[in-house]
Amino acid sequence: MTASNAASDLSPAPSSDGSTPAVGIRGITKRFGDVVAVDAIDLSIHDGEFFALLGPSGCGKTTTLRMIAGLDFPTEGSLTIFGQEVGTLPPNKRPVNTVFQNYALFPHMNVLENVGFGLKMQKVNKTEIVRRSSEALELVQMGAMASRQPNQLSGGQQQRVALARALVNRPKVLLLDEPLGALDLKLRQEMQTELKSLQRELGITFVFVTHDQEEALTMSDRIGIMKDGNLLQVGSPEEIYEAPANRFVADFIGQTNLLEGTVESSDTVCLANGARLSVRSTEPVGSAVAVSLRPERALLHDRDDVPDGRSSLDGVVQTVTYLGNAVVYRIALDWMTLDVRAENRPSMKRYSVTDEISVSWLPQAVAVVAQ
Amino acid sequence: MSSPTSPVLPRGKTRIGLTMNAWLVYVFFYAPILLLVVFSFSNDRNVGRWGGFTLDWYRAFGENEEIQQSLSASLRVALISTVVSVVLGTMAALALERFSFRGKKVFDGLLYLPIIIPDVTMAVMMLLFFSQLFDALDAWFGLGLSKGFTSIVLSHVAFSISFVSVVVRARLAGMNDQLEQAAFDLYASRWQAFRHITLPLIAPGIIGGALLAMTLSLDDVVITQFVSGPGSTTLPVYVFSLIRRGVTPLINAVSVVMLAASITLVALSLLADRAKSSPQPTPSKETDNA
Numbered sequence: 001m002t003a004s005n006a007a008s009d010l011s012p013a014p015s016s017d018g019s020t021p022a023v024g025i026r027g028i029t030k031r032f033g034d035v036v037a038v039d040a041i042d043l044s045i046h047d048g049e050f051f052a053l054l055g056p057s058g059c060g061k062t063t064t065l066r067m068i069a070g071l072d073f074p075t076e077g078s079l080t081i082f083g084q085e086v087g088t089l090p091p092n093k094r095p096v097n098t099v100f101q102n103y104a105l106f107p108h109m110n111v112l113e114n115v116g117f118g119l120k121m122q123k124v125n126k127t128e129i130v131r132r133s134s135e136a137l138e139l140v141q142m143g144a145m146a147s148r149q150p151n152q153l154s155g156g157q158q159q160r161v162a163l164a165r166a167l168v169n170r171p172k173v174l175l176l177d178e179p180l181g182a183l184d185l186k187l188r189q190e191m192q193t194e195l196k197s198l199q200r201e202l203g204i205t206f207v208f209v210t211h212d213q214e215e216a217l218t219m220s221d222r223i224g225i226m227k228d229g230n231l232l233q234v235g236s237p238e239e240i241y242e243a244p245a246n247r248f249v250a251d252f253i254g255q256t257n258l259l260e261g262t263v264e265s266s267d268t269v270c271l272a273n274g275a276r277l278s279v280r281s282t283e284p285v286g287s288a289v290a291v292s293l294r295p296e297r298a299l300l301h302d303r304d305d306v307p308d309g310r311s312s313l314d315g316v317v318q319t320v321t322y323l324g325n326a327v328v329y330r331i332a333l334d335w336m337t338l339d340v341r342a343e344n345r346p347s348m349k350r351y352s353v354t355d356e357i358s359v360s361w362l363p364q365a366v367a368v369v370a371q
Numbered sequence: 372m373s374s375p376t377s378p379v380l381p382r383g384k385t386r387i388g389l390t391m392n393a394w395l396v397y398v399f400f401y402a403p404i405l406l407l408v409v410f411s412f413s414n415d416r417n418v419g420r421w422g423g424f425t426l427d428w429y430r431a432f433g434e435n436e437e438i439q440q441s442l443s444a445s446l447r448v449a450l451i452s453t454v455v456s457v458v459l460g461t462m463a464a465l466a467l468e469r470f471s472f473r474g475k476k477v478f479d480g481l482l483y484l485p486i487i488i489p490d491v492t493m494a495v496m497m498l499l500f501f502s503q504l505f506d507a508l509d510a511w512f513g514l515g516l517s518k519g520f521t522s523i524v525l526s527h528v529a530f531s532i533s534f535v536s537v538v539v540r541a542r543l544a545g546m547n548d549q550l551e552q553a554a555f556d557l558y559a560s561r562w563q564a565f566r567h568i569t570l571p572l573i574a575p576g577i578i579g580g581a582l583l584a585m586t587l588s589l590d591d592v593v594i595t596q597f598v599s600g601p602g603s604t605t606l607p608v609y610v611f612s613l614i615r616r617g618v619t620p621l622i623n624a625v626s627v628v629m630l631a632a633s634i635t636l637v638a639l640s641l642l643a644d645r646a647k648s649s650p651q652p653t654p655s656k657e658t659d660n661a
């Protein structure tokens with residue numbers, strides 16, 4: 001990225017008050033007929049942050065994004081952008097721009113005209129439009145493509161043009177609706193890195209909608225996890241991975257083994273098979289919980305060879321999956337199965353199917369999640 | 372004939388049979404047209420007899436005042452009814468394609484009616500409607516209106532709207548509606564989004580619909596004949612009346628001119644529809660990157 005001048009030119013004016021959220025959502029509900037798409041969510045997105053709304057399809061994340069953009073209006077609640085109430089303001093009156101899922105480039109305009117469209121609508125003069133549009137195209141490394149038609153571009157190139165078309169308007173918040181969904185894996189990973197560094201460079205608040213948890217973890221400063229119109233948890237990737245708020249989040253972010261049990265005291269959970277685990281939990285005594293054990297946090301040992309200080313369960317190796325960089329063992333306990341992931345190091349002891357082993361972990365490596 | 376997907380060409384009798392069939396179809400389609408054109412140059416008062424080459428009938432066409440008047444009426448009717456039905460038909464198409472409202476299905480069905488019902492039925496309906504309307508206007512306001520130019524234009528508008536809206540709707544349906552949203556998002560008002568995005572993209576449909584409406588208006592005999600009054604005859608209706616008076620090759624010449632006009636319009640409408648026939652390219656799978 002060489003266009004640092006362009007970058008500074010595209011940055012929004014710094015907000016007068018650092019504590020005003022870029023996007024403030026208070027009790028926003030959206031109903032389509034009888035269907036509640038978004039159910040009374042509260043959320044503050046900070047200035048300059050890369051925020052991901054993550055969830056399975058139909059969870060309300062895109063509707064939330066469209067409400068910020070003004071393409072849908074909330075049924076109830078308050079929505080502010082840098083302190084300004086925008087609840088029912090039409091999209092053309094909001095300081096935000098959107099990168100659409102399928103880019104939505106105008107097929108009858110060339111790349112430069114596409115990028116300049118927003119400026120043209122804002123009555124910017126022609127030479128200024130060309131200058132700023134070209135700059136924005138340089139920023140996304142599409143300067144050489146200015147006179148192409150959209151249908152002459154590959155998916156990744158269209159994606160860059162869509163990005164330039166939004167950024168050229170110097171939005172205070174950039175909204176991205178699954179922008180990488182149509183790209184193949186390799187390009188997708190490249191664009192993830194690029195988007196992230198672009199966001200750092202410009203300092204614009206990015207709100208990113210995705211159903212891909214890995215993408216959200218890679219790119220975001222904070223993630224909001226949605227399900228059935230509710231916001232289940234908001235936090236940094238680390239917080240969400242390490243301390244998931246509930247069973248759904250634990251399962252949705254990364255992979256995990258959920259061991260059913262009941263809280264016996266603040267540091268003991270009684271598992272479904274009767275075994276007692278020492279693990280800290282803030283859930284009320286007697287409540288049904290699950291203990292989330294990530295596959296990479298567990299180790300395998302020969303039976304009865306577990307080091308002191310580690311919790312363990314006995315089992316039998318059911319399947320062995322070789323992944324190259326790791327080996328995943330599926331372990332049959334007498335009441336459930338567990339996945340254990342072992343990094344493929346030369347020192348690692350390999351087990352094979354039907355081996356009788358013990359699975360162990362450090363007490364602080366697991367999290368207790370509510371149902 | 373040797374495209375890679377085509378199966379083995381039929382051989383022997385099948386092939387001969389198919390070829391003959393094709394030629395018969397062509398003869399059936401085009402022989403009458405050819406005959407009409409040829410005999411429009413025939414120097415004989417009898418329509419079907421060749422009497423040597425002449426341009427007299429075209430000259431007569433140019434000099435006949437009645438024909439001139441009906442031709443001018445035809446063109447004015449066609450022009451006005453096309454403009455009006457294009458505006459109304461496009462608006463109807465936009466309403467049906469972009470919005471949901473009460474009674475949308477009913478409206479949708481009613482819009483197709485003029486395409487389905489027979490011309491004669493439509494003509495009788497129009498005749499009744501205009502007689503009643505003019506009688507009522509006469510009784511209430513003392514307006515001495517009679518059937519004529521206005522009633523012809525109105526009835527042509529009535530059937531053209533359906534055709535225009537069908538053509539425009541097909542175009543709209545193929546347009547990605549995210550494009551309009553993208554325009555709103557890029558600070559366009561509703562009107563600007565329509566003017567800069569929607570209109571250019573559906574323009575081929577609108578032009579196609581307009582040419583279709585114009586062709587239908589220029590060709591219509593049945594409905595026009597029912598709703599026209601004395602002194603307001605369109606060209607096709609005039610030609611029809613010529614036949615009853617006794618046929619001269621003048622009719623041939625008039626028909627050739629009308630045929631040429633119709634063919635030109637239809638060809639133009641096809642061209643318009645083909646231009647930019649893919650409103651939204653599908654993003655291709657990524658192979659390279661900048």
